[in-house]
Amino acid sequence: xxxxxxxxxxxxxxxxILYLVATFFFGFTIKDKTAERRxxxxxxxxxxxxxxxxFITQVIYFITRWMASGNAPVSNMFEFVTFLGMCLVLAxxxxxxxxxxxxxxxxxxxxxxxxxxxxxxFPTEIPPLVPSLQSHWLWIHVTTVALGSGILFISFVAGLxxxxxxxxxxxxxxxxxxxxxxxxxxxxxxxFVVVSSVFGAMHYNATFEYDLNGKTTQTEYTLPAIVAxxxxxxxTDGVMKPWFDTPEWMHGADAGRxxxxxxxxxxxxxxxxxxxxxxLRKRIxxxxxxxxxxxxxxxxxxxNYRSVAIGFPVFTLGGLIFAAIWAQEAWxxxxxxxxxETWALITWFFYAAYLHLRLSRGWHGEKSAWLAVIGFxxxxxxxxxxxxxxxxxxxxx
Amino acid sequence: xxHIKCECGHVNPEGTVLCEACGKPIEANQYIDGNDKKKxxxxxxxxxxxxxxxxxxxxxxxxxNFFSSVKVAVWxxxxxxxxxxxxxxxxxxxxxxxxxxxxxxxxFYEETYGIFGKIFxxxxxxxxxxxxxxxxxxxxxxxxxxxxxxxxxxxxxxxLKRQKAKRHVTFINRQRLYSSTETVSNEEIQAxxxxxxxxRYRLKEEDNHIVAEKGRFSRWGPYVNHIGLIIILxxxxxxxxxxxxxxxxxxxxxxxxxxxxGTDGEYYIQNHEFILDTYxxxxxxxxxxxxxxxxxxxxxxxxxxxxxxxxxxxxxxAEENLEKIGDFQISMNQPAKFGGxxxxxxxxxxxxxxxxxxxxxxxxxxxxxxxxxxxxxLFDPKSEYELENGFNVEVKEYYPDYSLTENGVTSKTNDSNxxxxxxxxxxxxxxxxxTSFVGDVIGSAENLGIDTSVVELKPMADVIGTFAAxxxxxEDNQYKILIDSIQFDRTSGLSIKKDYTLPLFVLGAxxxxxxVIQGMYWQHRRIWIHPKNNGILLxxxxxxxxxxxxxxxxxxxxxxxINMVEDQKEDE
Ligand code: HEM
Numbered sequence: 005x006x007x008x009x010x011x012x013x014x015x016x017x018x019x020x021i022l023y024l025v026a027t028f029f030f031g032f033t034i035k036d037k038t039a040e041r042r043x044x045x046x047x048x049x050x051x052x053x054x055x056x057x058x059f060i061t062q063v064i065y066f067i068t069r070w071m072a073s074g075n076a077p078v079s080n081m082f083e084f085v086t087f088l089g090m091c092l093v094l095a096x097x098x099x100x101x102x103x104x105x106x107x108x109x110x111x112x113x114x115x116x117x118x119x120x121x122x123x124x125x126f127p128t129e130i131p132p133l134v135p136s137l138q139s140h141w142l143w144i145h146v147t148t149v150a151l152g153s154g155i156l157f158i159s160f161v162a163g164l165x166x167x168x169x170x171x172x173x174x175x176x177x178x179x180x181x182x183x184x185x186x187x188x189x190x191x192x193x194x195x196f197v198v199v200s201s202v203f204g205a206m207h208y209n210a211t212f213e214y215d216l217n218g219k220t221t222q223t224e225y226t227l228p229a230i231v232a233x234x235x236x237x238x239x240t241d242g243v244m245k246p247w248f249d250t251p252e253w254m255h256g257a258d259a260g261r262x263x264x265x266x267x268x269x270x271x272x273x274x275x276x277x278x279x280x281x282x283x284l285r286k287r288i289x290x291x292x293x294x295x296x297x298x299x300x301x302x303x304x305x306x307x308n309y310r311s312v313a314i315g316f317p318v319f320t321l322g323g324l325i326f327a328a329i330w331a332q333e334a335w336x337x338x339x340x341x342x343x344x345e346t347w348a349l350i351t352w353f354f355y356a357a358y359l360h361l362r363l364s365r366g367w368h369g370e371k372s373a374w375l376a377v378i379g380f381x382x383x384x385x386x387x388x389x390x391x392x393x394x395x396x397x398x399x400x401x
Numbered sequence: 402x403x404h405i406k407c408e409c410g411h412v413n414p415e416g417t418v419l420c421e422a423c424g425k426p427i428e429a430n431q432y433i434d435g436n437d438k439k440k441x442x443x444x445x446x447x448x449x450x451x452x453x454x455x456x457x458x459x460x461x462x463x464x465x466n467f468f469s470s471v472k473v474a475v476w477x478x479x480x481x482x483x484x485x486x487x488x489x490x491x492x493x494x495x496x497x498x499x500x501x502x503x504x505x506x507x508x509f510y511e512e513t514y515g516i517f518g519k520i521f522x523x524x525x526x527x528x529x530x531x532x533x534x535x536x537x538x539x540x541x542x543x544x545x546x547x548x549x550x551x552x553x554x555x556x557x558x559x560x561l562k563r564q565k566a567k568r569h570v571t572f573i574n575r576q577r578l579y580s581s582t583e584t585v586s587n588e589e590i591q592a593x594x595x596x597x598x599x600x601r602y603r604l605k606e607e608d609n610h611i612v613a614e615k616g617r618f619s620r621w622g623p624y625v626n627h628i629g630l631i632i633i634l635x636x637x638x639x640x641x642x643x644x645x646x647x648x649x650x651x652x653x654x655x656x657x658x659x660x661x662x663g664t665d666g667e668y669y670i671q672n673h674e675f676i677l678d679t680y681x682x683x684x685x686x687x688x689x690x691x692x693x694x695x696x697x698x699x700x701x702x703x704x705x706x707x708x709x710x711x712x713x714x715x716x717x718x719a720e721e722n723l724e725k726i727g728d729f730q731i732s733m734n735q736p737a738k739f740g741g742x743x744x745x746x747x748x749x750x751x752x753x754x755x756x757x758x759x760x761x762x763x764x765x766x767x768x769x770x771x772x773x774x775x776x777x778x779l780f781d782p783k784s785e786y787e788l789e790n791g792f793n794v795e796v797k798e799y800y801p802d803y804s805l806t807e808n809g810v811t812s813k814t815n816d817s818n819x820x821x822x823x824x825x826x827x828x829x830x831x832x833x834x835x836t837s838f839v840g841d842v843i844g845s846a847e848n849l850g851i852d853t854s855v856v857e858l859k860p861m862a863d864v865i866g867t868f869a870a871x872x873x874x875x876e877d878n879q880y881k882i883l884i885d886s887i888q889f890d891r892t893s894g895l896s897i898k899k900d901y902t903l904p905l906f907v908l909g910a911x912x913x914x915x916x917v918i919q920g921m922y923w924q925h926r927r928i929w930i931h932p933k934n935n936g937i938l939l940x941x942x943x944x945x946x947x948x949x950x951x952x953x954x955x956x957x958x959x960x961x962x963i964n965m966v967e968d969q970k971e972d973e
Contacts, residue, residue, distance in 0.1 A: 073686050103948065129690035132680045132698050135733035135746075219847075252515075302970065306948050313945060317917040325910050334734050336648075336745040336898040338906070341530045342496065343489035353482040357475050363445065364471065365435065390489070 008072040009130070015065035016086065020120050022058030023093065023113045026051050030109035034295055048106045055109065056097060062090045073130040076143030081126040081391065084146065088387070089119030091154025095311070099158050103307055107299060111161045118193060125200040141330035148322025149348075153383050155315030156355065162308035163376030169299045170370060173290035180289065186377055187288045188277055195273025196265065203227050210243040212236040214260065223261050227268050233260030262392055305369050308376050309362055316355050323348040347386035354382055411563065414556075416455030419448025421563040424572030441969060442575045444942055447564070449556035468545045469552040477542045484538070488529035491521050502806065543634040550627045561617060566929075567610040570938070573931045578941035578950065578966040585937045589961040590930065596957040597928065611930040613957075620944065622920020629913025636905035647899040650747070652816075653706070654755075654890045661708075663897050664742060669709040669723055675749060675893040676703040679855060697855045702746050703732040704893040708739050731895065741899055748894030752843065752858045754779050754817045756888040759839065761792060761826070764879050774885060779817040791829045794882070798823040803841050819843040824882055835878045842887065858889060926950050928957065939966055 029051030066087070069077040077083040096112040099105075164186070171179045203226055210225040214236035223233060232238065232246035250260040277288075284291045327348065328338035339345065358375050361367040367375075403415045411422035418430045419442060426436060426448070433454045434443035442448065453469040456462040467473055491514055492498070494506050502512045506527050510518035525532045573579070594604060594611065602613035640646045649663035653672040661668040678701040682691055691698060706729050712722025729737035729744070737744040756778055760771035773788030779801070786794045800812040803821035810821075821840025843853050851858075924946045931938040939958075943950040947968070954966055 127690065127693060129693055130686055131690045132684070132687040132700065134699060135702050138701075139734040141734075302968070303948065306946070310946060310948075313921045317914065317921055320917060321914060325914065328906075328910075332903075333736070334745075335747070336736065336743055336896055338903075341488070341493060346485050346489045350482050350485050353478050353485070357478045357482070360471050360475050360478070365443070 008068050012065050012068040012072060013128070015061050015068065016120070019058045019062035019065065020117065022054050022061060023117050023120075026054035026058060027110065027113040027117070029054060030106050030113065033106040034110065034298070051106065051109055052097070052100060055093065055100075055113065059090065059093050059097060062086075062093070066090065069130070075133055076147070077130075078143055078146040078150070079133055079137055080131045082123045082128050083131075084150070085119055085123035085126070085387070087147070088150045088153060089116040089123065091150045092116045092119065092157045093154075094151070095154040095158050095315070096161075098155075099307060099311060102310075103303065105303065105307065107165060107296070107304075108158070108161055108307070111165060112158065115157065115161065118190070118197065121197045121201075122193060125197060125204070136334050139330055139333055141326060141333055145322055145326035145330050148318060148326055150322075152315050152317075152319030152322050155311050155318060156383065157380060158311040159308045159315065159376040160380035162304050162311065163373035163380075165296060165299060166301055166304045166308065166370065166373040167377070168289055168292050169296040169304070170301055170373075171289065173287060173293055180287070182374075183289045184287050188273075191277040191280075192269050192273035195271070195276055196269035198276070199227060199268045199272040200265070208243075210238060210240045212260065213239055223258050225261050225264060227264055229260075229264055230267050231260060231264050233258075236260055301369065305372060308372055309368075312355055312358055312376070312379075316359065319355070320352060324352060343390050344386065347382070347390050351379070351382050351386060354379055409565075409567075409569070414450045416450035416452075417448065418443075418450070419560075419572065420569070421447070421449065421560045422565045423567060423569045424448070424564070425569035426571060426575075436575075440575060441577055442572065444576075444944075446553055446557050447560035449560040451552050451556050453552045465548060465552070468541075468548040471549065474542070474545045474549060477538065477545060481535075481538050481542065484529065484535060488526050491518060491526070493529070494527045539634070543631060546627045546631055546634075550624050554621075554624050557620065561620065564612070565610075566605040566607040566612040568612070568929055568931060570931065570933070573929055573938045573940045576929070576940035576942050577947070577968060577970050578954065579969055580939045580964040580966040581933070581936065582939070582962065582964045583934075583936040585935070585961070585963055589963060590937070592961055593930070593957050593963065596959065597953075600953055600956060602926075602928070602953075609932045613928040613930075615926045616923040617925050619920055619923035620925045622916050622918075622923075624916070625919060626913045626916025629909045629911070629916055632909030632912060633906060636902045636909060639905065640900070640902045645901045647897075649897045650894065651897060652750070652892050652894050653704075654753070654892045658709075660711075661742070661744070661897055663899070664740075667711055668726070668740065668742065669711065670744070670895070671707045671709070672704055672893055673707065674705045675891045676701065676705070677749065677751065677855065678703075696852060699855055701732055702749055703730055704746055704895065705730055706737070706893075708737065708744075710740070741901075743898050743900075745896045745898070746893070747896040750816070750818060750892040750894070751855070751889070752818070752853050753890045753892045754820050754842075754887060755890045757820060758885040758887075759794075759882050760885045761788065761794075761880055761882050764881055771885075772880070777820075777822075779820055793827040795825040795827065795834070796822060797825045797836065800840070803844070805841075805844070826880055826882065828880075835880060837878065837880075837882050839882050839884060842884070857891075858887070924949065926953065928954060937963065939963060941966055 029047050032047035033045055033051060066077060069083075078087050092112060093116045096108060096116075100108060167179075167183050167186075171183050173180055208226055208228065210229050212223050212225065212229070212233050213220055214223060214233035215221070222239075223236070228244040229238065229246040230248075232249050234250045234252050236246075236249070238245065250263050280288060327345065331340065331345075332338040358372070358379065361375070362372065405413045405415065405417055405427055407413060407420040407423060407425055407427070409420060409423040409425065411420055413421055413427070416430065416433070417427055418434050418436065419426055424442075426442065431437040434445070434448060436442050436448075451469075452462075453466045457466055491510060497504050497506065497509050503509050506522055510522035510527065512518075514521065521527065529535055574581075590611075594613075597604060597613040600615075602615045605612050605614070647663045651659060651662050651670070653659050653670055655672055655675055658669055658671040660666050661670050677699060680687055680691060680698045680700045682688065684691070687698075708726040708729060709723035710726050712724055726739050729739075731737045731744055731746045733746050736746070756776055758774060758776040760774045762771055763769055773790045773792050775786040775788055775794060777783070777786070777796075782796060782799055784796050786796075788794065800810065800819075800821045801815055802813040802818040804811055804813045804819070819841060821838070824837050824839060825834040826837065827834045842858070846853055846858060924943050926943040926949070927941065928950075929938075929940045931940070939954070941950050941954055951966070951968075958965065
C-alpha cells in the first residue's frame with residue numbers, strides 16, 4: 005500500500021518534469037519559420053512524444069493512486085485539480101493530432117503545469133470518502149466534467165494565442181490593457197503557488213482561535229498572517245503578528261486564512277510580475293507577441309470554436325446530466341441550486357451563448373477569443389472561488 | 402402570397418433570398434441576409450424564406466420576430482446567467498445554516514451579511530429560482546426556443562430537399578471556398594468523383610454539374626437539441642403539480658413504527674436499527690488524512706428498516722393489518738424504492754434525549770443520599786413534578802434544544818436535541834422557592850472536545866451527571882438538582898419522494914444529448930463542381946470545421962490539375 009502511494013507520487017512528479025521539458029521543445033519549434041506547419045520538425049515530434057509520455061506517466065499516477073485508496077482519485081482539491089491538468093493535456097494531444105499546431109503546446113502545457121503545481125498546494129493525503137460521496141456516479145460525473153473542461157480550456161489557449169498575436173501593443177487601450185490583466189492574473193496564480201510552496205517546505209504554521217457561529221474554532225495558517233480572522237487571537241508563539249483583522253462580513257469557516265492567502269498571492273504575484281516588467285521593459289503581451297508572428301489567426305480561431313464544439317457536449321453530459329443523476333441517487337433531488345450546481349449551469353449557459361453568437365457574422369475572430377477567455381474564467385471561478393469561498397461562507401461541502 | 406419564379410424555373414415562396422433549387426440570389430431580397438454588403442453569400446439558412454424575415458406588419462409578426470431572433474435568445478440566456486450568478490452570492494433560503502443567528506430570512510441576511518444581505522433579501526434573491534421574474538425569464542427562453550426553431554426548421558428543410566446539383570454561377574463563385582480551373586479532363590473529374598465517394602460523400606449529378614454532400618443530418622442537430630430542452634422545461638412545469646411530485650421528511654426512532662408521510666397512510670416504516678460507521682483512525686489508507694483533519698469521519702449511515710403496506714386504510718386500526726413489503730437497508734446513495742416512492746437516508750440524530758432523571762441533593766453535602774428524584778419524559782414534559790419527600794419541582798422554563806447566542810438563551814428547534822431546564826424547587830417547610838438551571842449536556846460534552854454528531858453519549862450516560870453542572874439561580878440555594886441518568890434515542894431522518902416527472906427529464910436529456918452530438922460532431926459539407934467551357938469551377942461550403950472540408954477537397958483533387966480552392970473569407 006505504502007509502495008503504491010509512493011510510486012504514484014513519483015509518477016506525478018515525473019509527468020510534471022516531462023511536461024516542462026516538452027514545453028521547451030515546443031518553444032524551439034516556433035523558430036522554424038520556414039518549416040511547414042504540418043511537416044513537423046524534429047523538435048516538434050520530440051515535443052509531442054514527450055507530452056504523450058508525460059501523459060502516460062500521469063495516467064500511471066492516477067491508476068496507482070486509485071489502487072492505493074480504492075476510490076477514484078478525484079475527491080479532493082489536490083486530486084481533482086491534478087486530474088484537470090491531465091485532461092487539459094489529453095485534450096491538447098487530441099487537438100494536436102487534428103491540427104498539428106505546435107504553438108498550442110507552448111501555451112497549453114504551461115497551463116497544465118500551473119494546474120498541477122497549484123494542486124500540490126492542497127493536502128495530498130488520500131481522503132476517506134464521506135457516505136454521500138460513495139457512489140460510482142461521483143467519479144463518472146467528476147471525470148466527465150474534467151474532460152469537458154479540459155477541452156474547453158483549449159479554446160482558451162487558442163483564444164489567448166489569437167489575442168497575443170492580434171492585439172495592437174503599440175497603443176494603450178482597453179484591449180491591450182485587458183489582455184495584460186489576463187496575463188497578470190496568471191502571475192497571481194503563480195505567486196500563490198510559489199509562496200505556498202516556500203512556506204510549505206518550511207512547515208510554517210500559526211494557529212488562530214476565532215468565533216464561528218458562536219463556537220470557538222481554530223484555524224491553521226500555513227502562511228505568515230498578514231490578516232487575522234475577524235476578532236481572532238493568535239495562539240502560536242514566536243510567529244509573525246497579524247497586521248489587521250479580516251473585515252466583519254468575511255466570517256465563514258477559515259475566511260481569514262483564505263483572505264490571507266489571497267493577499268499573499270497578490271504580493272508575491274505582483275512582485276514577480278513587476279520584476280518581469282522591469283527586466284523586459286514592456287508589457288508581457290508585447291514581449292510574447294513577436295514569437296507568434298507565424299500564427300495564422302483564422303486557424304487559431306477555428307481551433308477556438310472547434311474545441312468549444314467538441315467540449316460543450318462532454319461538459320453538458322458530465323456537469324449537468326451525470327451530476328443530476330448522482331444528486332438524484334444521493335439526495336433524491338437532481339437539482340438543488342447550490343452554488344456549485346448553479347455555476348455549472350452558468351458555465352453551460354455561457355458556452356451556449358458563445359455557440360449562438362458564432363452563428364452570426366461579426367462574432368468570429370477577436371470577439372470569440374475574448375469569449376473563450378471569459379469562459380475559462382468562469383470555469384476557474386467555479387473551481388476556486390465557489391469551492392474555497394462561497395462554499396465556505398455557506399458552511400457546507 | 403407572392404411567389405417568386407427563378408430563371409431556372411423553380412417557384413420560390415415570398416421572402417426567399419437564394420433560389421431553393423439553383424441558389425441564384427433573388428435581387429430584391431439580398432438585404433435580408435446581408436448579402437448586398439458582402440461578396441460571400443450568407444449560407445446559414447440556405448437563403449430560405451423565413452417567416453421572421455418576411456413579415457413584419459401585424460402584432461403577431463412583431464412578437465414572432467422578437468422571439469425568433471437569436472440575438473434576443475442570447476440576451477435572455479445572458480440575463481438568466483447573470484441572475485443565477487447573483488443568486489449564489491449568499492445562501493438561498495433553504496440553505497440558511499441550522500446554527501445561524503436566525504432562520505428567519507428577514508433577520509438572517511441583514512444580520513449576517515449587513516447591507517448587502519439586506520438588499521439581497523429585499524430583491525428576493527433568497528428564493529430567486531422560484532421568483533416570478535426568474536420563471537418568466539426561463540419561460541421566455543422556452544417560447545424563444547420553440548418559435549426560433551419553427552421559424553427556421555421548415556424553410557431550411559424545404560431548401561435542402563429541393564436543392565439541385567446544377568447551381569447558378571453566382572452561387573458558386575460567391576462561396577467561401579472557391580477555385581476555377583481552365584482545362585480539366587474527363588478522367589480527372591472521374592478521379593475526383595471516386596475520391597469523394599471514398600470519403601463517403603453522396604454525389605448527385607445533373608448535366609455534368611455535380612454536388613457532393615455529406616452529413617446533412619447534422620443540420621437538424623440544433624432542432625433536435627431544442628426539442629430536448631423544451632421537454633425538460635415542460636417536465637419542470639409539470640413537476641409543480643402536486644400529483645406528479647411529492648417530497649416529505651420523517652424522523653423515526655429505533656424500534657418505532659410510523660406511517661410514512663405523504664403516502665396517504667398507505668405505507669408504514671419500522672426502524673429496527675440505525676447504524677453509523679466511522680473510519681478507523683489507524684486505517685492504513687486514510688490515517689494521514691484523518692490525523693490531519695483531527696476529527697471522526699463517518700463512513701456509512703444506514704437504517705435497517707421494514708416497510709409495510711396498510712391492509713385497508715378505511716378500517717380503523719389499520720396498523721394491525723400491516724402487510725410486509727420488504728426489509729431494506731437504506732443508506733446514502735442506496736435509497737429504498739417501493740410502490741413509486743423512494744426513501745432516502747438523509748439525516749440522523751444520535752443523541753436525541755428521550756428521558757432525563759434528576760436527583761435532588763443538599764447543597765454542600767454531595768456524599769449524602771439523594772433527597773428525592775423525578776424523571777422528565779421529554780416527549781411529554783409536565784409542568785410540575787411532585788417528589789416522594791414532599792418537595793415540588795416546577796418547570797419554569799424548558800428549552801428542548803438549548804443554545805446560548807449573542808441574543809440570549811433560545812431553543813434552536815422544538816426537538817429534544819439538547820434539553821435544558823430552569824426549575825423552581827418548593828420545599829414544604831418554606832414558602833419561597835429556589836431556582837436552578839440544569840441541562841446543556843451537549844454543550845458540556847463539546848467543551849470537553851467531543852463531537853456529538855458522530856460520538857454517542859449513551860455509553861457515558863452513567864457518568865453523565867458530571868458533564869452538566871447545576872447553575873444555582875440564587876447564591877444561597879440550599880439544594881441542588883443533578884442529572885442522574887439520561888435515555889437517548891437514535892433517530893433516523895429519511896426523506897420520502899415521489900416523482901413521476903423523472904422519465905420526462907430523462908427523455909429530454911437524452912434527446913438534448915443526441916441533438917448536440919449530432920450537430921457538433923458531424924458537419925454538413927458540400928462540394929460543387931460546375932463545368933465551364935473546358936474547365937470547372939469548384940466550390941465548397943460547410944456549416945463548421947472549414948479546416949476539415951479543405952482537407953477533403955485537397956484529398957479529392959489529388960493527382961489532378963484542378964486548382965485548390967482559395968479561402969475567400971473576408972475580414973470582418
Ligand atoms: C438556453 C438553452 C439553449 C441551448 C443550450 C441551445 C443550444 C444550441 C446549440 C448547441 C446549437 C447549435 C449551434 C451550432 O450548431 O453552432 C443551437 C443552435 C441554435 N439555437 Fe439554441 N440553444 C438554447 C436556446 C436557444 C433559444 C432560446 C433559441 C431561440 C431563439 C435558440 C435558437 C437557436 C438557433 C436559431 C440555432 C441555430 C440553428 C442553425 O443555425 O442551424 N437556442 N442552440
